Amino acid sequence: MTTNTILLASRPQGVPTAAQFQFETREVPAPGAGQVLLKTRYVSVDPYMRGRMSAAKSYVAPFEVGQPIAGGVVAEVVASHSEALPVGSVVVGNLPWQEFSVADAQTLNRVPADRAPASYFLGLLGMPGLTAYFGLLDICQPKAGETVVVSGAAGAVGLIVGQLAKIQGCRVVGTAGSDEKVAYLKELGFDEAINYKTTPDIAQALAAAAPNGVDCYFDNVGGAITDAVYDLLNKHARIALCGQISTYNATETPMGPRPEGKLLKTSTKLQGFIVSDYLSRWPEGVQQLTEWYAAGKLKGEETITEGFDQIPAAFLGLFSGDNTGKAVVKVA
Numbered sequence: 001m002t003t004n005t006i007l008l009a010s011r012p013q014g015v016p017t018a019a020q021f022q023f024e025t026r027e028v029p030a031p032g033a034g035q036v037l038l039k040t041r042y043v044s045v046d047p048y049m050r051g052r053m054s055a056a057k058s059y060v061a062p063f064e065v066g067q068p069i070a071g072g073v074v075a076e077v078v079a080s081h082s083e084a085l086p087v088g089s090v091v092v093g094n095l096p097w098q099e100f101s102v103a104d105a106q107t108l109n110r111v112p113a114d115r116a117p118a119s120y121f122l123g124l125l126g127m128p129g130l131t132a133y134f135g136l137l138d139i140c141q142p143k144a145g146e147t148v149v150v151s152g153a154a155g156a157v158g159l160i161v162g163q164l165a166k167i168q169g170c171r172v173v174g175t176a177g178s179d180e181k182v183a184y185l186k187e188l189g190f191d192e193a194i195n196y197k198t199t200p201d202i203a204q205a206l207a208a209a210a211p212n213g214v215d216c217y218f219d220n221v222g223g224a225i226t227d228a229v230y231d232l233l234n235k236h237a238r239i240a241l242c243g244q245i246s247t248y249n250a251t252e253t254p255m256g257p258r259p260e261g262k263l264l265k266t267s268t269k270l271q272g273f274i275v276s277d278y279l280s281r282w283p284e285g286v287q288q289l290t291e292w293y294a295a296g297k298l299k300g301e302e303t304i305t306e307g308f309d310q311i312p313a314a315f316l317g318l319f320s321g322d323n324t325g326k327a328v329v330k331v332a
Contacts, residue, residue, distance in 0.1 A: 003028045006097040006311060008063045012053055015249040015319060020053065021069075021312040031102045037079035038091070038101050040308075043329040044072035044122040045315040046156070050248045059274050068096035072122045074111060075101070076332075085110065092121045099308055099331060115290055116300070123156055123326030124300035125289055131275040132160035132218075133285045135240040137168075138278070139271050140216035144169030147210045149229055152220030153193065154181035156326040157242060160289075161218045162190050163298050170216070173209045175202075175225055177321040184324060188299060196225060203228035213237075222246045223256070230259050233266045241272040249319060301325025 002025050009022035031037045049071055052063045063069055073095035077085050082105035085091060091108040095101050111121050123129065135157075142148050148165040152158045153174025165172045166189045173192045174185045185193035192209035199205045206228050213234040219226055223246035247254055263270055278285070292298040303323035305314040308331045318327055 001028050001100065002026065003098045003100040004308060005068045005099075007067060008053060008065050008069050010065060011055060012050075012249075014251050016050065016053060016316060018312055018316070023309070026068075026098070028098075028100050029102055031079055031081050033081050034105055035081055035102055036077045036085050036089075036091075036105050036108070038073075038075035038095065038103060039078045040073055040075050040095070040099055040101070040331045041090070042074040042119045042122060043097060043308075043311055043331055044126075045311065045318060045327045045329065046071060046127075047243060047245050047248065047318050049315065050319070059276075068098060070094055070096045072127060073097075074118045074122060080105075090118050092126065097311055116293060119302060119304070119326075119328050119330070120293075120300050122328055123302060124160060124293060124298065125286060127275055128156035128326055129160050129289045130278065130282055130285045131157045131242060132164055133289060134275060134278045134281070135242050135273055136161050136164050136216070136218055139240040139269075139273060140218065140238040142168045142170045142216045145171075146215035147171045147173065147212055147234075148216040148218065149206065149210060149214050149232075150174045150218045150220070151222075151225045151229075152176075152243065152245060153185055153190065154178075154324050155220060156323075158218070158220050159185075159188065159301055159325050160298065163188055164292075165216070166190075167292065167297055171210075171212075173206070175206075175221070181321075181324055184301070203231065207232060216240075218242060220245060223254070227257050227259075230257070230262045233262060233268050235266055237266055237268040239268060239270040241270060245319070303327050304330050306330045 007022040077089040085105045090111040093108040148170045150158045150161045154176035162172045172190050174190045175194045175196045182193040194205045214232040217239045220243040222244035311329045314329050
């Protein structure tokens, strides 16, 4: 059989465009022993994929030009040579952007479809949720009454960070890029939310939103927002460095205020992390997130685009803020 697939056509310089993606029809091999044939149902598009489009050294190998792009996928087993994953099983795994694919059963995790919508295992109950869980609770370790600031707060990770901080009894301030997103953050229980695109003085707005200073900062964005937060840090503040999406498409190294002096004076802990650092603890995180979701303490939010051919557009939309919550493409 054949399948439609999306390849990396070329490496972007600056902001990626549709020219970086190539559609192609490829043969799908028959599954061998211990393998399954999968029909893709949902595809995750994530900001970290921009780094993999570059050849620069990073924490994960780059995509190869001329080969399929891969990422988080929810799929259905349509043929199986694995007792663990019979036909009809719904699974999640790191899979190519294809309508059909073959994978080793041991590389996949079965989705408990009775607990939540299947697509949530790409978001709230998947990699973004785990990123929020470990970044906030393990690195920042917020305490009741403290102030937590989240940049990119309406994104897949930021929405969950803010909700987790409220569960911990914190005052939560988020930044986002539209009035609609700000309103949604308030609905979720954020104490303050700031539209950084229309606020004339982001530093002044953050200072007003965090009158007692900042104890924890979950940084998804970097840039001017982060510069402003550094001026508000309290003694022994903690910063989880998760993303720097404001710089992902920069063609030159951006220069800004040097933060070391501010970190030194406040005895602040700054720790960068990748969610795979916590791979051995993922079952713990999934279990706790699932319990909070079942109890109504956590809400999932998705921006769902329909159609396999719309995957590149959904990915490119991440860099213009098209999504609220997790960006997912529904394929089948």
